[in-house]
Amino acid sequence: GADYVKFQMWRAKDLYNQSHPNWKEINKSELQNDTAKKLKQHADKIGIDFFCSAFYPEAVDYLEDLHVKLYKVASITSAFKHKFALETLERIALTKKPVIISIGFGENKDKLKKILKNNKLYFLYCIPRYPTHIGSLNFNKMMKYDGFSDHTEGSLAPILFASISKNSNKLLFLEKHISITESKGPDKPFSMDMESFQKMISEIRKVNKIRNTLSVN
Numbered sequence: 001g002a003d004y005v006k007f008q009m010w011r012a013k014d015l016y017n018q019s020h021p022n023w024k025e026i027n028k029s030e031l032q033n034d035t036a037k038k039l040k041q042h043a044d045k046i047g048i049d050f051f052c053s054a055f056y057p058e059a060v061d062y063l064e065d066l067h068v069k070l071y072k073v074a075s076i077t078s079a080f081k082h083k084f085a086l087e088t089l090e091r092i093a094l095t096k097k098p099v100i101i102s103i104g105f106g107e108n109k110d111k112l113k114k115i116l117k118n119n120k121l122y123f124l125y126c127i128p129r130y131p132t133h134i135g136s137l138n139f140n141k142m143m144k145y146d147g148f149s150d151h152t153e154g155s156l157a158p159i160l161f162a163s164i165s166k167n168s169n170k171l172l173f174l175e176k177h178i179s180i181t182e183s184k185g186p187d188k189p190f191s192m193d194m195e196s197f198q199k200m201i202s203e204i205r206k207v208n209k210i211r212n213t214l215s216v217n
Contacts, residue, residue: 001201005048006072006175007031007039009063010055014082025184033062040066053077056084057091070097072175075104075128075149078112089115100173102149104128122146122173131190139164147173151190155200162207174204 012027020026036052043050053072054060060071071092077085078101089112092099096118103109104126113121125142126149134152139160142148148161158174165172179191192200 001198005043006051008053009059054088057087060091071099073099073101075102075126078107079105102126124149124173149175153190159203162204
């Protein structure tokens with residue numbers, strides 16, 4: 001029921017120290033080019049748009065070869081918190097494609113807009129803690145963004161976001177981490193299972209339908 005499926009193209013050595021207790025698992029979780037190609041082909045086959053968060057410039061080059069329609073920029077990239085952040089953003093800028101940007105570290109939006117001046121930008125509210133406690137969310141602040149990158153457990157926060165959003169007449173994004181049962185990786189502990197995700201989307205669709213009815217009446 002989702003509109004997009006998004007993966008992450010990062011290199012373990014760029015983001016983690018090899019002394020990390022889960023280094024082997026993290027290193028194995030890298031999305032390799034051949035796997036990205038297979039995922040893109042499968043997404044095309046079943047009719048869902050595939051794209052990625054790119055964490056290094058060569059990832060952008062490869063994703064261009066796959067003809068993705070848009071890009072995602074994670075909070076640690078938009079806040080220039082890893083060594084390839086600027087180069088990656090500059091490479092994305094050359095594509096002139098839409099970019100969804102998570103804002104979680106008090107980023108400088110003007111600087112991002114200057115680098116990505118030829119791209120359509122969508123900014124997502126984000127708390128970069130994994131998992132995030134729902135009490136840490138500022139829903140009033142969230143309403144000023146183009147969407148919500150959610151790291152809470154469960155579906156309450158996304159449904160609340162859909163219910164109270166004031167941007168009902170513009171494009172909104174909701175990002176949620178999901179995983180299949182047998183998957184492993186650094187995001188697994190706070191990821192939603194597929195069945196719960198499907199139910200959440202169904203509830204959000206109902207909320208949107210009710211909101212549209214209220215706005216008409």
